[in-house]
Amino acid sequence: MKRDARSAPGLGPGSGARARSRARSRAAWLAGRGWGRALLGAVGVCGALLAVELVARSGVFDGQALPPASSVLARAAEMAVDEGFLGDVWVTVSAWLSGLGLAVLLAVPAGLLLGSLPRLDTAALAVVELARPIPSVALIPLAILVFVEPDRVERSLVCYAALWPILLNTLYGLRDVDPVAKETLRAFGFGVLGVLWRVSLPSAGPFVVTGVRIAASVGLIVVVSAELRAGGEGGLGVYLLETQSGGGRPDLMVAGACWAGVLGVAANGGLGWVERKPGAAAPGPPHRPGRPRPQTPDGLKEPGGLKR
Amino acid sequence: MLEIAGLGHRYDDGHQAVAGVELHVARGELVSIVGPSGCGKSTLLRCVAGLQRPSEGRIAVGGRPVDGVPDDLAVVFQDYTRSLFPWLTVRDNVALPLRRRGLARAQRREQALAALAQVGLDGVAGKYPWQLSGGMQQRVAIARALAYRPALLLMDEPFGSVDAQTREDLEDLLLSVRGGADRGGGSEDRGGMTILLVTHDIDESVYVGDRVVVLTGAPGRVHSELRVELPAPRDQIVTRGLPEFVKLRAEVGRAVRRP
Amino acid sequence: MKRAERAERAGKMKHVALALLGRSWLLVLLVAAWELAARRAGDLYFPPPTRIVSAMRELWWSGPASRLWLSDRAVDDFVPSLSHLLLGWALAGIVGIAVGVVIGLSRIAYLVLDPVLQFGRAVPPPTLIPFFMVAFGLGTSMQLAAIVFGVVWPVLLNTADGVRAVEPVQLDSARVFGLGGFARLRYVVLPAAAPRIFAGLRVALGFALILMVIAELMGSGDGIGSRLNAAEREFRPDQLWAGIVLLGALGCVLNGLFLLVERKALAWHRGARRMST
Numbered sequence: 034m035k036r037d038a039r040s041a042p043g044l045g046p047g048s049g050a051r052a053r054s055r056a057r058s059r060a061a062w063l064a065g066r067g068w069g070r071a072l073l074g075a076v077g078v079c080g081a082l083l084a085v086e087l088v089a090r091s092g093v094f095d096g097q098a099l100p101p102a103s104s105v106l107a108r109a110a111e112m113a114v115d116e117g118f119l120g121d122v123w124v125t126v127s128a129w130l131s132g133l134g135l136a137v138l139l140a141v142p143a144g145l146l147l148g149s150l151p152r153l154d155t156a157a158l159a160v161v162e163l164a165r166p167i168p169s170v171a172l173i174p175l176a177i178l179v180f181v182e183p184d185r186v187e188r189s190l191v192c193y194a195a196l197w198p199i200l201l202n203t204l205y206g207l208r209d210v211d212p213v214a215k216e217t218l219r220a221f222g223f224g225v226l227g228v229l230w231r232v233s234l235p236s237a238g239p240f241v242v243t244g245v246r247i248a249a250s251v252g253l254i255v256v257v258s259a260e261l262r263a264g265g266e267g268g269l270g271v272y273l274l275e276t277q278s279g280g281g282r283p284d285l286m287v288a289g290a291c292w293a294g295v296l297g298v299a300a301n302g303g304l305g306w307v308e309r310k311p312g313a314a315a316p317g318p319p320h321r322p323g324r325p326r327p328q329t330p331d332g333l334k335e336p337g338g339l340k341r
Numbered sequence: 342m343l344e345i346a347g348l349g350h351r352y353d354d355g356h357q358a359v360a361g362v363e364l365h366v367a368r369g370e371l372v373s374i375v376g377p378s379g380c381g382k383s384t385l386l387r388c389v390a391g392l393q394r395p396s397e398g399r400i401a402v403g404g405r406p407v408d409g410v411p412d413d414l415a416v417v418f419q420d421y422t423r424s425l426f427p428w429l430t431v432r433d434n435v436a437l438p439l440r441r442r443g444l445a446r447a448q449r450r451e452q453a454l455a456a457l458a459q460v461g462l463d464g465v466a467g468k469y470p471w472q473l474s475g476g477m478q479q480r481v482a483i484a485r486a487l488a489y490r491p492a493l494l495l496m497d498e499p500f501g502s503v504d505a506q507t508r509e510d511l512e513d514l515l516l517s518v519r520g521g522a523d524r525g526g527g528s529e530d531r532g533g534m535t536i537l538l539v540t541h542d543i544d545e546s547v548y549v550g551d552r553v554v555v556l557t558g559a560p561g562r563v564h565s566e567l568r569v570e571l572p573a574p575r576d577q578i579v580t581r582g583l584p585e586f587v588k589l590r591a592e593v594g595r596a597v598r599r600p
Numbered sequence: 601m602k603r604a605e606r607a608e609r610a611g612k613m614k615h616v617a618l619a620l621l622g623r624s625w626l627l628v629l630l631v632a633a634w635e636l637a638a639r640r641a642g643d644l645y646f647p648p649p650t651r652i653v654s655a656m657r658e659l660w661w662s663g664p665a666s667r668l669w670l671s672d673r674a675v676d677d678f679v680p681s682l683s684h685l686l687l688g689w690a691l692a693g694i695v696g697i698a699v700g701v702v703i704g705l706s707r708i709a710y711l712v713l714d715p716v717l718q719f720g721r722a723v724p725p726p727t728l729i730p731f732f733m734v735a736f737g738l739g740t741s742m743q744l745a746a747i748v749f750g751v752v753w754p755v756l757l758n759t760a761d762g763v764r765a766v767e768p769v770q771l772d773s774a775r776v777f778g779l780g781g782f783a784r785l786r787y788v789v790l791p792a793a794a795p796r797i798f799a800g801l802r803v804a805l806g807f808a809l810i811l812m813v814i815a816e817l818m819g820s821g822d823g824i825g826s827r828l829n830a831a832e833r834e835f836r837p838d839q840l841w842a843g844i845v846l847l848g849a850l851g852c853v854l855n856g857l858f859l860l861v862e863r864k865a866l867a868w869h870r871g872a873r874r875m876s877t
Contacts, residue, residue: 065353070711077712098735156626163627166851167844168810170726171825173817174832175840179645250722258726258814269727277730286734290727297722392772416776423769427872428791437787438777471872489777 082106100284108288122292124267128184129256129296132191133249140196141241144203148237149229154204161201169194169251170258183265187256194255195248202244206237239308246304253297269293342368342493342535343389348398349560350384358384360560362398368492369533371519373550375540377597381561382539386497389537390416402493413492415485417499421478425470425485431457432466435485442489456488457481459518476507480514487518496538500545509577512549516575543597547589548575555596565596647838655842659827673827681812681823684740688747689808693801695748696755700797701789703756704763721757725750725807726814733818743815750811751804758800762793795869798862805858809851824850 063069082102089101112118147157169190176186214232223231260270269289276285343366351357359381366372376382387393389400391410400407402414415438418424425434435453444452457466460480470478479499486494496515500508519534540546546553550569557564569589571580580586631649638648647655660674670678703710703717729746736742766789774788790797816825824843831839863870 064707064711073708073711074715077714077716080712081716152622153626155623159623160627160630163852164848166806166809166855167848168806168813168851170810170814170817171828171844171847173814174828175645175837175844178832178835178837178840250724254724254726254810257724258817261726261729261814262817273727273730277733281730281734283731283734286731287728290723290731293727294719294723297724298719301722390772390776392775410775410778412778414776416773418769418773420769423767424773426770426773426788426791428794428868429787438779440783441778469868469871471868471875485777 098283100287104284105287105291108284109291112285112288112292118272118289118292121267121269121272122296124184124265124271125256125260125269126296128187128268129191129249129252132188132256133195133245133252135188135192136195136199136248136252137245139192140199140244141203144200144207144237144241145229145234147200148204148207149225149233154208158201158204161197161204165197165201169255173259173262176259177263183260183263183268186263187259187265187268190259191252191256195245195252198247198251199241199244202240202247203237206240207233209240210236242304242308246301246308249300249304250297253293253300257293342366342370342403343537344399344401345385345389346399348385348388348395348400350381350388350393350395350397357560359388359395359556359562361562362556363563364554366535366537368535371536371538371549371551373538373540373546373553374556375543375546375553375593375597376556376561376564377558378541380556380558382541382556383497385556385561386416386495386537386539389493390414390495411493413490415489415491415494417479417482417486417494417496419498419501421475421482421502422471424482425478427469427471429469430466431462431468431470431473431481434470434481435488438485438489452488453484456484459487460484460514474507476503476511479503479507479511483511483514483518492535494534494536496536498539498541501541508545512545513575513577515549543590543593544581547571547586547593548577548580553589553593555593557597557599564599567592567596645837647841651838652841652845655836655838656846659839659842660846676822677824677827680740681816681825684743684747684815684823685808685812688744688812689751689801689805691744692748692751692804692808693755696752696800696804697759697797700756700759700800701763701785701793704760704766704793705789710760710764717753717756721753725811729815729818738819738821743812746815747808747811751808754803754807755797755800758796758803759793762796763789765796766792795866798866802855802858802862805854806851809847809854813847 063073085099085102085105089099147153172190172193173186176190180186180189210233214236215228218228218232256268257270260268261274262270264274265271269292273286273289276282276289343364345362345364348362348364349357349360362385364372374382374385384393388395389402389407391407391414402411405411426437429437432450432453435456436449439449439452442449454466457463460483462477462480462484465473465477470481473481483499499515500511503511515536515538519536538546538549547569553567553569555564555566556562567589571583571585571589635648635650638646638651660671660677661669663669663671663674667675703713725746728749729742732742732745732749736745770788770792771784774784779787812823813825813828816823817829819826819829824847828840828843831837831843
C-alpha cells in the first residue's frame with residue numbers, strides 16, 4: 034500500500050492520465066531494477082552532456098565562453114594520458130593527502146586526549162567552535178607570507194582546514210561512548226588506556242571516518258584554492274591558472290575541473306565505503322538509536338548523499 | 342451513494358490485494374468493513390478515495406465513476422500523528438481543506454472552530470497537534486473531516502492507535518456527529534453523511550455499524566454481509582449487553598475466522 | 601519567601617556563571633598565552649592579539665560614531681563582499697530549492713539526475729574560478745557564478761532529500777481534502793521539508809563565505825578579500841590577521857542570525873521532536 038502511495042494515479046481525468054500512469058508504471062518498473070536504475074542514470078548523464086553541447090553550439094553564450102561537452106570530453110581524455118597534466122595532478126594529490134594525513138595524526142590523538150578529560154572537553158569545544166567559522170582560505174595570504182614555498186603553503190593549509198572536522202567528530206564520538214561498556218571494562222580491571230583503546234576508540238571510529246571524509250572534501254577545495262593563489266611549480270590549480278592566463282581555453286579549464294571532480298568522487302566514494310562497511314573501521318558497537326549522528330557538512334543523514 | 346463492482350487490485354510486485362469486491366452503500370448508511378489483517382481493507386479504501394487506481398473493476402461515488410479523488414469525500418486515517426500537519430495549529434489543520442470550498446479566510450476559521458466544538462475540542466484551537474494527546478489528535482482529524490462536510494466519509498481504522506477508553510469515547514463521538522451532520526449547512530437536499538469504516542475490531546464494527554461487511558483474506562473478497570438492527574441511541578454498556586449484539590458479534594466473529 | 605526567591609536566583613546565576621567559566625577558561629588562557637608569547641618573541645608574523653585588534657580598529661572602526669564607527673574603508677570593503685555573498689547565496693537557494701523539489705517529487709527525475717548531481721557536487725568549486733574568469737571577466741558576475749555554483753549543492757540535495765521524506769500519509773491527506781498540486785506544495789511539501797531545507801541553507805551560508813573569499817583573493821578590485829591581497833603586498837601581517845579575525849567573526853554573525861531565523865521558522869519542528877522523544 035505504502036509503496037504505491039507516491040506514484041498513485043488520479044491526478045487528472047481522462048485517457049491522458051491513464052496513458053501517463055502507464056508510462057509512470059513502466060518507469061517505476063525500470064526503477065525497481067538495478068540495471069534499470071543504472072540505465073536511468075546513464076540517460077541523465079547523456080542528457081546533461083547533450084544539453085551542454087546544444088547550448089554551447091547554439092551560441093546563446095558568445096562564442097568561446099561555454100565549451101561544448103564533446104570538446105571537454107575530448108580534452109579530458111587527452112589529459113588522462115598527458116604526462117605534464119598527470120604530474121600536476123600528482124602534485125595536488127600529494128599535497129592534499131599529506132596535509133590530510135598530518136591532520137589525522139594531530140587531530141585524533143588531540144581529540145582522544147581532550148575527550149577523555151571531562152573538564153577540558155567543554156572548554157576545548159568552545160575554542161573549536163570559535164575557530165571553526167574562520168574560512169580556511171582566508172589564511173592563504175598569511176600562509177604565503179609565512180611559509181613562502183608553495184607546497185608548504187598548501188600542505189599546511191590543508192592540514193589546518195582538515196583539523197577541525199576530524200577533531201570535532203572525534204570529540205562528538207567520544208561523548209557518545211556507552212558508559213556501561215566503559216564501566217564494565219573498568220570493573221574487569223582495565224586501566225584508563227585500556228578502556229580508551231578497547232572501547233572509546235573503536236566506538237568513536239565511525240565518527241572519525243566521517244570527519245576524515247568531510248576533511249577530505251574540504252581539503253581538496255583548500256588545496257586547489259591555495260594553488261590558484263600561491264602558484265608554484267605544478268599542481269591542478271597552477272595548471273588551470275596558466276591555461277587561463279595563456280589565452281584561456283575554456284574546454285581545457287572545464288576538463289581540468291572535471292578531473293578535480295573525479296578526485297572528489299573517488300575520495301568521497303572510498304571513505305563513504307569505509308564508513309558503510311560494517312566492522313571495518315568500527316569494530317565497536319553500531320549506531321545506537323538516539324545516538325547523535327556524525328556531523329556531516331551537508332546535514333545529510335547518510336554519507337552517500339541522496340542514496341537510500 | 343457508493344457502488345463498487347468487480348473491484349480487483351494487483352500491485353506492481355504482483356501481490357493481489359483484493360479481487361472481485363462487490364459493495365453497494367446507500368446514502369446515509371454507516372457500513373463497517375471488518376476482516377483479518379492483510380485482507381486488503383486499506384487497499385479497498387484507497388481505491389474508493391481515488392488515491393489508487395484499481396487494476397480491475399468499477400467504483401462510482403454519487404453516481405459518478407471515480408477517477409481521481411472525488412469531490413465530496415473525506416478520509417480519517419489511522420495514523421493521526423502523520424495525517425495531521427505538525428506545522429499548522431489545530432485550527433489551521435481543520436481550516437486548510439476548506440480552501441477548496443472557496444470560502445473566505447474568516448469563514449474558514451469560523452467553520453473550523455465550529456467543527457472543533459462539535460468534537461468537544463473547544464479551547465485547543467491555537468495549540469499544535471503534537472501538544473495534544475493521541476485521542477485528542479484523532480478528534481482533530483475527525484473535526485477536519487466534519488468541517489469539510491463530505492457526502493462520503495472514509496475511516497481507515499481510525500481508532501486503532503488509541504487506548505480502550507478513548508476508543509469508546511471516539512466511537513460514541515462518531516455516532517453523535519453522524520446525526521449532527523444532517524443539520525450542518527452545505528447543500529440542503531443531501532441526506533446524512535455516508536460513512537465507510539474500516540476496522541479490525543469485531544465489537545466496534547457491530548457497535549457503530551448499520552451493516553457489517555466481512556472481507557476474507559488475501560486476496561480480499563466480500564465474504565458476507567450482516568445487517569445490524571440495534572436500537573438507537575446506542576450505549577457502550579446497554580447496547581453491548583443486548584443479546585442481539587452478542588449474537589451479531591459471534592456471527593461476525595465466525596465469518597472473520599472462517600477461511 | 602522573598603529571600604528564598606532571591607537565593608534561588610542567585611543560585612541560578614552562579615550556575616550560569618560557572619557554566620560560562622567552564623566553557624571559556626581555556627579560550628581566555630590561550631589568548632593570554634598567545635599575547636605573552638607573541639610579545640616576548642616579537643615575531644612579525646604572529647602579532648599579539650592586542651595588535652590585531654588595533655589593526656582592525658585602524659582599518660575599519662576609525663569612523664564617526666554616527667556610522668557605528670565604521671570607516672570609509674570599512675564601507676568600501678564590507679558592502680561589495682556582503683552583497684555578493686548574500687546575493688549568491690539567495691540565488692543558489694532559489695535554484696537549489698526549485699530543482700530539489702522537482703527531484704524530490706519524482707523518483708524518476710531523481711534516478712535520472714542523481715549521477716550528474718553527485719558529480720557536480722564533487723567538483724571543487726574553486727577549480728572553476730579560472731573558467732568563470734574567462735567566461736565572465738573579473739567582476740561581480742564571476743564572483744556570483746563561483747558562489748552560486750559552489751553553494752547550490754547542499755541546498756539542492758537537502759531539499760530533494762527532505763521532499764522525498766515527506767510522510768505519504770500527509771500527502772494523501774492533502775489530496776483527499778482536495779488540495780491541488782500548488783496548494784500541496786505550498787502547504788504540505790515545503791513545510792514538511794523545511795527542516796532539511798534550512799539545514800542545507802545553513803551549510804550553504806558557510807560555503808558562500810569561503811567562496812566569496814577565494815573569489816576575491818583571485819583578483820577583483822574590492823571586498824575584504826582584496827584587502828587581504830593588499831595587506832600581503834604591503835607586507836602587513838597584522839592586517840592579514842585582522843582580516844582573518846574579521847572573516848571569522850562574520851562567519852559567526854551570519855550563522856547566528858541564520859539560526860535565529862531558523863529557530864523562529866521551525867519552532868513547530870523542535871516542539872514536535874521534543875514531544876516524540
